[in-house]
Amino acid sequence: METSALSEPVLLVLLSLVEQPRHGYSMLKDIESMSHGRVLLSTGTLYGALQRLLDNGWIERVHEDNTPRDRRTYRLTSRGRRNLQTEIERMRYLTKLASLRVARKEA
Amino acid sequence: MLTVYCWLLCLYPRSYRHDFGEEMTFVFRDARDALPPALAAKISFYWCEVFGLLSSALCAHFDRLFGPAIPFPRFYMQPQFRFPRITVFLMLVIFGGVVLAIRIASTVAGDTSGSVWPLVSVLVFMLVTMGIAAAVFSGVLHSLRRSGLHRLENLQSHMHSVESNSKQ
Numbered sequence: 001m002e003t004s005a006l007s008e009p010v011l012l013v014l015l016s017l018v019e020q021p022r023h024g025y026s027m028l029k030d031i032e033s034m035s036h037g038r039v040l041l042s043t044g045t046l047y048g049a050l051q052r053l054l055d056n057g058w059i060e061r062v063h064e065d066n067t068p069r070d071r072r073t074y075r076l077t078s079r080g081r082r083n084l085q086t087e088i089e090r091m092r093y094l095t096k097l098a099s100l101r102v103a104r105k106e107a
Numbered sequence: 108m109l110t111v112y113c114w115l116l117c118l119y120p121r122s123y124r125h126d127f128g129e130e131m132t133f134v135f136r137d138a139r140d141a142l143p144p145a146l147a148a149k150i151s152f153y154w155c156e157v158f159g160l161l162s163s164a165l166c167a168h169f170d171r172l173f174g175p176a177i178p179f180p181r182f183y184m185q186p187q188f189r190f191p192r193i194t195v196f197l198m199l200v201i202f203g204g205v206v207l208a209i210r211i212a213s214t215v216a217g218d219t220s221g222s223v224w225p226l227v228s229v230l231v232f233m234l235v236t237m238g239i240a241a242a243v244f245s246g247v248l249h250s251l252r253r254s255g256l257h258r259l260e261n262l263q264s265h266m267h268s269v270e271s272n273s274k275q
Binding site: 023024025028040041042043044045046047048050051052071072 | 123126127130131133134135137138151152155156158159160161162163164166167170
């Protein structure tokens with residue numbers, strides 16, 4: 001799993017958590033703004049992704065005593081950050097490969 | 108609509124509902140309250156929510172029963188995995204097995220008046236046999252690196268060579 005491509009919702013969730021810990025609604029809004037309104041995640045999709053990320057140890061819940069259940073926040077773990085970096089590297093390779101191929105075709 | 112949403116949450120496994128149910132309801136409520144007044148936006152939002160909830164509930168049940176059965180990564184983003192050539196052959200083998208099993212079963216059913224058990228047992232036997240044959244053949248192709256599943260390796264090594272070339 002660690003070296004495979006991630007789905008767009010999962011990637012966007014991870015990117016949303018890179019800067020700061022966020023709760024569910026904040027993630028939805030951030031993803032919407034990050035994708036310029038192109039990606040509108042449903043709550044089902046968002047929490048499906050969050051559950052898998054939690055199960056795999058890519059993100060964790062921030063435990064605060066006063067946090068109500070509806071405002072539970074999530075943050076990236078070091079493992080999640082590392083895997084996100086791997087994914088970015090993978091995408092960089094692909095982009096480079098695509099650019100080279102296209103350039104070769106056009107030359 | 109919030110009531111319908113809460114009702115739909117019952118489709119999730121109990122543990123999932125316990126972990127996320129309340130949180131999801133609040134997020135849904137916040138998102139609904141922030142909707143623009145346009146009817147199209149509302150319809151699109153509710154459609155997306157219902158569809159997302161149903162598919163996510165289905166995935167949660169699959170995950171609970173079989174582990175992460177539906178792959179977490181987006182394997183369809185890798186065109187070399189999309190439809191390996193061996194899949195066509197395996198599908199043909201299984202299809203052939205089913206057709207053969209039906210033919211044999213209908214012959215057996217003609218001989219034994221009334222009872223369906225011989226028919227079922229022949230069907231099961233044939234399907235199992237063809238499944239094993241397909242698995243063996245797939246294993247042979249895989250060991251010969253002809254199954255199509257090694258293409259990612261090739262792609263990655265190619266990408267590394269591209270990178271090293273570009274550095275030079």
